[in-house]
Amino acid sequence: MPTTRSVLVEPARLPGWLARFEERNGAYAIEPGTTADHGVGLVAANGCRARLTPPLPGPGTVGGAPAPVHREALLAAVLPDAEQAHTVGLVLVRRGGYSVGVARGGQIVSSKTGTRYVQGRTAAGGWSQQRFARRRANQADALVEETAVRAAALFRADPPSCLQLGGDRTLAAAVLAEPVLALVADLPRVPFLTVPDPRFVVLKDAARTALAVRIAVTDPPAGTPDASSTDPGA
Secondary structure, three states: OOOEEEEEEOHHHHHHHHHHHHHHHOOEEEOOOOOOOOOEEEEEOOOOEEEEEOOOOOOOOOOOOOEEOOHHHHHHHHOOOOOOOOEEEEEEEEOOEEEEEEEEOOEEEEEEEEEOOOOOOOOOOHHHHHHHHHHHHHHHHHHHHHHHHHHHHHHHHOOOOEEEEEEOHHHHHHHHOOHHHOOOOOOOEOOOEOOOOOOHHHHHHHHHHOOOEEEEEEOOOOOOOOOOOOOOOO
8 A cells, every 4th residue: 555754845945855755756647636734746757756835824726637737837737935034922821931032034033931830630539639729720821821921022023924833732822812813813734743842943943834835745566666665854
């Protein structure tokens, strides 16, 4: 059964990735149809397929039978405005810490990273369990509030055009729901990022990949010449 692998490819690297995809698998055409993710499907001469999903919603593709496409048109479809100076607001938060920032061109412009202890769940019962639960909720609320306040200060100084949220989905949603972030709550969002403890080094990596294209590559059918040569990370 064909194997499908995924990779993030930054905008500047995408033309080279497409060139290597064609070298290894033969000329490619756009597959017909559109999907909710506005992605573009490619099918190469040897049967290898790639699904390219833009970081932000774009025009997508239409069509009947697969047809050859100029690389420039493909890049325009997959990277709508990605080469422009998008300013990304980053909000990474997990129990115990946060890292927020503003990024442009894959680089951090400003940031703030901090820690806030949030107690873990307890197996105790009765009154003690209720007391620990209240304490834990208060600590989580304090983490959410501090994260939102720090992010709002950065976003006021350098307003973002889109958002990258990451870490714990529940906490991230709570941060964005804070009144202090009301002006950015409805901005376009790139796909949610699952990250470990949100330290500054993690924030830097999130900034680098925020506007990357998500690519899923499916190997050619078994027995196809050079079927093992496709490298999604090339």
